[in-house]
Structures are given as structure tokens and as C-alpha cells.
Amino acid sequence: MSKFAKKKDGELPAVSTASLPDIVFMLLFFFMTVTVMKDSSLKVENNLPNADQIKKLEKKDRVIYIYVGKPTPEFAGKFGTEPKIQLNDKFAGPSEVGDYILMERAKKSQDLQNVLTTSLKVDKNANMGLISDIKQELREVNALKVNYTTVNGDAFSNLQ
């Protein structure tokens, strides 16, 4: 009798929140492992073009980034509005690309030096003259593997 009577009294027991930190830590570790730190802050506009025939660019340690685009408004006063190349954290001319690639390549470990990819993150409004200059520089230092980095999407939307 008393067994049944007992259950009826009192309010609901509070849900224990003792395991909440564990759950949040689990989430935290998940995000720490699957994400990467944003490395360099962009000083150029970088609206990447769309494409749908794309390949993933995996293994971040094998990639060298080159950014191209118009300087953002805060730098436009100093550097003008023509598309510029950004290497690491500073603006550069096309002739500095070769040295930059060689420098970055020397930083990588020996076994990776031959498998590096150059990721060209170019604003879709930039013009091909600058890109041709970069490509010529890359050929001169024998960095032939190039990735035109894009956003997954309909390629025809670039045309407007």
C-alpha cells in the first residue's frame, strides 16, 4: 500500500544538470578538432566565383594561398581601387609572388615540398592580366599545381 501512496506526494524531482558541462565539453572538443583557425585577415575584397566541377582542397599544410582583389575600403585610400595581390598580410606586386612561393616552400618539411598546391583566391571582378602575371611567376619557380579556389554554385551566375 505505502509503495503506491509514496509516489503521489511532492513535486517532480529536478533534472540533474551535473552532466551538462560534460556535454558542452564534448561539443567544444568536436569543434576544436574539425575546424581550423582563420590565419590571415583579408585586406582585399574576396568574392570568389562560383563553379560546379570542383575538387576539394584537402590537407591545409600542403597549400599556399594567394589572394587577389580590390583593397577593402579602409585600405583603398592608400592603395587605390585597382585589384591587388595580398601575400600573407601585406600587399605585393606580381614580381614578389615567385619569392613568396620559394619562401613558403622552404618553410614546409622536405617531403611536402614537391606536392604543394597554390590556391588562387581571386575576386571575380579582378582581371586576367594580373592572374596571367601570377601564373607566369608560378611557372618560373616551378609551382605548377594550381587551384582556382571557388564557391560551390552555378557557374553562370558569375556572368552578371
Next chain:
Amino acid sequence: MSSREEMPKVNAGSMADIAFLLLIFFLVTTSIETDVGLNRMLAKESKTPPLPINQRNILPILINDEDKLMVNGEIIPINELKEMAIAFLDNGGVAVNNANYCNYCQGKRDEFSSDNPQKAIISLMSSRETSYGVYVTVQNELVAAYTALRNREAQRLYGIDFTAMEEDYSSESTSFESKAILKQRIKQIQALYPLQLSEAERKQNQ
């Protein structure tokens, strides 16, 4: 005495708040997406002049300053480019009794177009004022043409898309043995339609 021996418990209620704070910090400062894009090999620097190539084996694509596209001497809208590239690559114009005859091509076999896919070269020339967005779209369409042809051959030979084979090859769950078979098949399909794309800047005097 007994009360002194008991250690006071540290309140762990704020632990969750601290962990949330850390979590939000990492969410803000990191990015999850991996970069995607079009992979391309640049041509090697060479001092020797290139060998002469028969004009019919080249599909010249020019993009001018106003982002207009000219293929084979005629101005076309960009959405017709893929069809034109496929027609050119899949032409197989060499006669049946020739050693270079392309027995899997399904094109028109026009003798004024490419001999076979191994010889067909697409030459992409852009001028300095061409916008990068248009250039990427053209590159994308050309890759799409190759992928369409490779998919067709992979379907015919193995009953599976070429893109699906590539996906299986790079997936972690595929076993070592099947990867070896896949690699050989992928190489075979790539040899049927090798990607031969020459990108050059248009000279001012041309």
C-alpha cells in the same frame, strides 16, 4: 571534529558556463569549411619552341576585353560552349583503317575537326582585361565537357559514373584492393579522354 574533516564541496554549477564560453570562442575564431576549386596544372617553362600541331586538332577559345567568347572563329554565348567542346573532343575524324582510329567516339567524324581525343587540344586565350569570373566559368564548362565524356565511357565500360569512381577512390571506407582496381580504371578512362587544356595570355599583336 567530524565537521572539520569534511571538505567543503566546490560548486560545479558554473562549469557549464565556462565551457560554453570556450565553445563560443572556438565557434567564432575558426572556420569549418574546406576550400574547393578547379585544379589545374600549369605548363612547364620551356625554352624550346613547341612542336607544330595540326590546326584541326586545336579548338581555339578566345575571350576578349568585353568578356565575349569566340570559339573556332565564331562568337557564341557561354552556355553553348560545353556542347561545342564535346563535339570537338568526341569527333574522331581519322579514317577507320588508320591506326589512330577512335573506336569509342560518338561524334560526327568530321575530317576537318579533331583526329581523336588524345590529339585534341583546347587552347584557352584570355586578354588582360577579361574578368576572372568569366574565365572561371569557361574553365568550369570545359571541365564539365570532359567530365560528361568520361562519365559516358565509364558507364559504358563499368556501369558507373566516372565522378562516382573518383569519389569511391578518395573515400576512407573503400578497401585497399578495390582502390587498386579503381585506380587502374580511373587511369584508363582518363587515357581515353585526356584533359589537354592550354592556357595562354593573348598577345597584343594577335
